[in-house]
Amino acid sequence: MDNKKLKEIMKAQGYTIEMLSLISKIPVGTLSKIISGITSNPGYETMSAIAKALHCSLDEFSGRPVLIPYDYEEYLRRFKLLPTCQKEYIKYVIDLEYDRMIHLQNDKKISLRCYEFTNIVDGWAELDSAKTHNVTVDKNLLTDSCTFLVWLRTDLLEPKFFKNSVLGFQRNEGQRPKSGEIWIVLHNGLLFIGRFYKSHERFILKSLNGTIDDISATDYSQYRRLGLYVGCVDVPELTNEKTAFGQD
Known part of the structure; x- marks a missing residue:
């Protein structure tokens, strides 16, 4: 788990810890430890919930390339409508x-x-x-x-x-x-x-x-x-x- 990569993804999508906590239903304290690197190996269910909230894959937390740039996702949603x-x-x-x-x-x-x-x-x-x-x-x-x-x-x-x-x-x-x-x-x-x-x-x-x-x-x-x-x-x-x- 690369906490710096998680910070980059959150910043790219404009998420704060409070917003991510609300959407992922993970306590702010738990997220703070993960983001700061104190908790270096969070459980699968926790990271899966974070990935779902950020609309990304678990692989991306290890530094693998993003399949669709985050700022394009809103355009894709609008395109479908x-x-x-x-x-x-x-x-x-x-x-x-x-x-x-x-x-x-x-x-x-x-x-x-x-x-x-x-x-x-x-x-x-x-x-x-x-x-x-x-x-x-x-x-x-x-x-x-x-x-x-x-x-x-x-x-x-x-x-x-x-x-x-x-x-x-x-x-x-x-x-x-x-x-x-x-x-x-x-x-x-x-x-x-x-x-x-x-x-x-x-x-x-x-x-x-x-x-x-x-x-x-x-x-x-x-x-x-x-x-x-x-x-x-x-x-x-x-x-x-x-x-x-x-x-x-």
Whole structure:
């Protein structure tokens, strides 16, 4: 039993001796002797009660690594309470951030994650219907600015983007959209690619093909901006067809 390790675990979780005593049902005096090192070999039942109260394993008291950092436990608890669409969004962001760290493969190639949404109705896509493809593309100014790609397997965005276009997006939730920019956003649990317009101090998001009613985009809390469109990318490994795209 390493009493210093026990102190570290208590400090990491913000526990006092009194709090630990209340939760573990072990007297304060007994805990004080254990924590100070006076009692160097506490009984199994005592240490088991302490471990349960601290949400850790008995092995950790001997200095073995923590499986889940304590400050993440509350986030995990909250994650489990979220609706499915929000869980999918969080996993999506984690994937993108991971890819951001490793996407530079070498000086000439870049590895990017490409999403293919299989359930699209009238331009709206379900986030959890996504298939993912890890693709390698030539490194250039366009691909270097991309965070992720979207492979259009539909003609719903014609005439701006034709079927089999691969769209490059740059993830930047902190950037506010400018009039005329195309973004992919999450609204009411569904994905939508549209163009922002400013009208009388109000922002609206318009569909690219006129099939979806204008969305009020002035209140940023009503939707999430997932990525700014930066250009079409040619990815031969996804399709043998030359990537097609419309003109402004």
